[in-house]
Amino acid sequence: MPSTNQCKNCENYFDDSYKYCPYCGQEATDNLTFGVLFSNTIENYFSIDARFFRSFIPLMLKPGVLARRFVDGKRLSYLHPAQFYLFISVVFFFIFSFSVRKADNEVTQALKKGFNRELTIDSLQLKEDSLKVGLAKKTIKENPVLTGISDKDLVVLDSVMDAEQNVSVSSFRIKRKLLDSLITVDAPKANKLKAMGLEENAGALTRKIYGQMLKFYEQKGVGILNTLYDTIPIAMFFMLPLFAVLLKLFYWRRGTFAHHMVFSFYFFTFIFTSFCLLILADMLIDIPVWLEVLFFLSFIVYLLLALHNFYKSSWIGAFFKANIISFLYMMFIVPIAIFGIIMVSFMLY
Secondary structure, three states: OOOEEEOOOOOOEEEOOOOEOOOOOOEOOOOOOHHHHHHHHHHHHHOOOHHHHHHHHHHHHOOOHHHHHHHOOOOOOOOOHHHHHHHHHHHHHHHHHHHHHHHHHHHHHHHHHHHHHHHHHHHHHHHHHHHHHHHHHHHHHHOHHHHOOOHHHHHHHHHHHHHHHHHHHHHHHHHHHHHHHHHHOOOOHHHHHHHOOOOOOOOHHHHHHHHHHHHHHHOOOOOHHHHHHHHHHHHHHHHHHHHHHHHHHHOOOOOOHHHHHHHHHHHHHHHHHHHHHHHHHHHHOOOOHHHHHHHHHHHHHHHHHHHHHHHOOOHHHHHHHHHHHHHHHHHHHHHHHHHHHHHHHHHHO
16 A cells, blocks of 8 residues: 655644645645745745846846747746846845945934034024125215105114024024924924924824924934935835836837836846946945946937837837837836935834
8 A cells, every 4th residue: 555645734644655635735744944934935926046046147248038938928938027126126235235324324324414503503603694785884874865765764764673693693592592492302292393393282203204304303313314315215116117108108109018028127127137236336446427327328229129129110100219219218207206305214214
């Protein structure tokens, strides 16, 4: 009588000659080790196997061809576009994080110096304002006939201008000194916000903005760049479909929206891969500015070739559409995305 094994997953019995359970597909000898755990994680979530290398070369050297093959049905031989994009984006943001850390330290030091210099700059500005007020007073006094102001009125005007000057000179400094004092004694947040000028009947959004401004002031901007960095991957998931929308507008009858998404996934994967290579190269050598400019222009050339190969577009049509799509994306979608990233980062800081 042949021996049997019991599947640890579905608990069904099957012949021990099977390497996998015929009922659920789990490996018969599923001994969990650290190596198995690590390899399964890589395989399940990133599918790093021969398909990656079969996909990488066409992606870099044959623009649009990989997307065309995938849409035409040749899918098992190549890495899924969403998986490819996910893996490369993780690698990119991992490499990019080293540059962000360095930049964050520099920004933090610059912000601290800026906060320390604010009072000095304010004092200089106030002195300049006092000189302007003094000059105005001198001009009025030296030309009483032109101004039509009597000596009695001059005395009154002089006192009023001095009072206004003193208010403008000391108003901000008093508020800042009060706020610094409240922060030092760890006063309630409501008192600090009141010192900043928050009105009692302010709405929820205004209170949130003031609260974030207070947090930024208390922490001297430390970590703001890291928060900005953490927001970028989220923004990319919105920017990628918007790129597919532009493709749909220009190639309305050349496929479904899913086809345009496939093209967008591979195109953004190429961009992230190129940035990875650029960052790694910049760590080794000092790349000149003109070469970086050519690097960014190469994206338009790649898009032109990709549109020609994927949509079977004419060279003239691909040229104009590549430039128009790039222009619309850079002039409208990217600025809106940057503004959104900054606002979200500030609100989540």
